[in-house]
Amino acid sequence: MTQPFIQLRGVKKIYRSGRAEHLAISDATFDVMPGDLVSLVGPSGCGKSTLLKILAGLHGHDGGEVRIGSAEHAFDPSRDVGMVFQAPLLLKWRRILENVLLPAEILGLPMGEARERAKALLALVGLGGNEDKYPYELSGGMQQRAAIARALVHDPKLVLMDEPFGALDALTREKMNLELLRIWKESGKTIVFVTHGISEAVFLGSRVVVLTAGPARMADNFAIDLPYPRTLDTKTHERFGEYTRRIYRLLGME
Amino acid sequence: MSENLQRLTLAALAHVALIAAWYLFVRLGDVPQFVMPSPGATLNALLEPEYGWWTNAAVTGTEIFAGYFLALVIGVGLALAFTWSRTLESFFMPLLVSLNMIPKVALGPLIIVWFKYGILPNSIMAFSICVFPILLTTARGLREIEPELLDLVRSLKGSRWQLFSKVQLPGALPYIFSGMKVAAILAVAGAVVGEFLGSDKGLGYLMLQVQVTLDTPAMFMAVLLITLLGMLLYGFVLALERLLVVKDARLE
Numbered sequence: 001m002t003q004p005f006i007q008l009r010g011v012k013k014i015y016r017s018g019r020a021e022h023l024a025i026s027d028a029t030f031d032v033m034p035g036d037l038v039s040l041v042g043p044s045g046c047g048k049s050t051l052l053k054i055l056a057g058l059h060g061h062d063g064g065e066v067r068i069g070s071a072e073h074a075f076d077p078s079r080d081v082g083m084v085f086q087a088p089l090l091l092k093w094r095r096i097l098e099n100v101l102l103p104a105e106i107l108g109l110p111m112g113e114a115r116e117r118a119k120a121l122l123a124l125v126g127l128g129g130n131e132d133k134y135p136y137e138l139s140g141g142m143q144q145r146a147a148i149a150r151a152l153v154h155d156p157k158l159v160l161m162d163e164p165f166g167a168l169d170a171l172t173r174e175k176m177n178l179e180l181l182r183i184w185k186e187s188g189k190t191i192v193f194v195t196h197g198i199s200e201a202v203f204l205g206s207r208v209v210v211l212t213a214g215p216a217r218m219a220d221n222f223a224i225d226l227p228y229p230r231t232l233d234t235k236t237h238e239r240f241g242e243y244t245r246r247i248y249r250l251l252g253m254e
Numbered sequence: 255m256s257e258n259l260q261r262l263t264l265a266a267l268a269h270v271a272l273i274a275a276w277y278l279f280v281r282l283g284d285v286p287q288f289v290m291p292s293p294g295a296t297l298n299a300l301l302e303p304e305y306g307w308w309t310n311a312a313v314t315g316t317e318i319f320a321g322y323f324l325a326l327v328i329g330v331g332l333a334l335a336f337t338w339s340r341t342l343e344s345f346f347m348p349l350l351v352s353l354n355m356i357p358k359v360a361l362g363p364l365i366i367v368w369f370k371y372g373i374l375p376n377s378i379m380a381f382s383i384c385v386f387p388i389l390l391t392t393a394r395g396l397r398e399i400e401p402e403l404l405d406l407v408r409s410l411k412g413s414r415w416q417l418f419s420k421v422q423l424p425g426a427l428p429y430i431f432s433g434m435k436v437a438a439i440l441a442v443a444g445a446v447v448g449e450f451l452g453s454d455k456g457l458g459y460l461m462l463q464v465q466v467t468l469d470t471p472a473m474f475m476a477v478l479l480i481t482l483l484g485m486l487l488y489g490f491v492l493a494l495e496r497l498l499v500v501k502d503a504r505l506e
Contacts, residue, residue: 053405056409058408058409078409078410081409081410083405083406083409085405085406086402089400089402089403091420091421091424091425092425092500093424093425093427093499093500102420103410106407134501134502135502136501154410
């Protein structure tokens with residue numbers, strides 16, 4: 001029996017500004033198994049980004065328990081988290097390869113090895129041959145691919161993605177979804193993927209956690225029983241429709 | 255590349271056209287030389303040895319460059335200090351914004367009282383007028399860091415120094431250069447105003463001398479040389495920017 005890689009039990013987060021308190025998350029309870037791709041889906045203000053920051057160790061929490069790592073998957077919060085945001089956040093003055101190497105530099109990893117790894121990762125995300133370009137020479141989708149390579153360069157066990165394709169056009173987004181599934185399978189990482197796209201959440205996730213806003217709370221958590229590799233045909237699968245309807249209902253849109 | 259060449263040609267053409275228009279205006283309008291000399295007469299003023307063109311240009315150039323360099327070191331230095339201490343910034347920044355409101359030219363007579371006259375007070379004049387734009391834009395550039403980029407570095411437990419050297423400082427460079435470009439123009443004005451107010455050397459001083467004898471060609475030449483000094487400084491800053499700042503990151 002494998003141990004969950006992440007265990008959240010009744011996690012609560014309160015933001016205080018002066019006297020006012022704002023409940024950002026109440027009672028988030030779910031597990032993430034090693035190698036899972038878990039989608040956190042919900043409307044703006046449901047606390048999904050906050051939850052991601054708690055997992056990244058950027059925020060504390062005000063109740064409940066967060067446990068990451070297990071005996072066979074030890075977790076070091078500085079080395080084992082890779083992050084991808086909505087904006088690529090590439091440094092304009094660095095070439096793509098140097099951008100990808102940033103985490104390795106910060107962690108003080110041996111640079112020779114890191115350089116080889118960065119090149120391999122750029123090939124993995126489909127950016128082979130673009131190592132020496134500057135970010136402005138790449139399209140938005142390509143910049144986001146570079147950001148994904150950067151999140152993987154220090155070989156983290158956990159990759160946290162905060163609406164990584166939210167700023168891309170619909171077509172590029174579809175393409176990046178397929179790419180992400182391929183990269184996920186090839187790298188074997190555990191991924192927590194925040195989105196407000198319901199079909200994106202179902203299409204990508206091996207598990208979906210649904211959060212609602214006002215009040216912020218966890219509404220559902222279920223496994224997505226659709227076979228990988230998923231293709232565009234997956235979206236016409238009967239169960240795909242059932243899962244998306246289930247989320248729409250939870251979010252009060254039906 | 256040919257587009258670049260076209261732009262360069264047009265730029266050169268505009269300058270030549272201005273000189274041609276100047277020449278034609280003086281020639282056809284029969285304008286007296288003491289009102290407006292022709293381009294040729296202006297060039298001829300250089301042949302007057304007792305004006306000491308090169309010494310005076312060197313003096314003004316020294317004032318401009320010294321004041322500017324000092325402003326760069328102190329402006330960037332203070333802005334850097336502010337990023338390391340929020341208290342320091344909250345204490346000094348409002349004060350500096352108030353000081354910036356002082357018309358620096360009005361300080362001229364005081365500077366002369368404190369430092370007599372010569373190269374030093376005029377450098378200080380140039381310094382006082384160009385330190386603020388450098389300081390204020392640098393401080394702003396160092397503050398402009400995307401919060402998520404901060405999260406990224408923090409999630410890797412990057413140190414304050416790593417954040418500064420890898421993200422903050424290179425990110426602020428375009429701002430620093432934009433302040434430096436504004437300051438380059440101001441530095442020239444500062445040095446010349448200093449010379450007007452009190453000095454015994456420099457192109458500004460020379461202008462006051464030849465004004466008395468109504469040697470307008472020499473005044474034109476002095477303005478031209480001052481402009482060239484400014485262009486030299488500006489060009490130097492521009493070249494440095496091209497060297498250090500990636501095309502896309504430059505602020506126009």
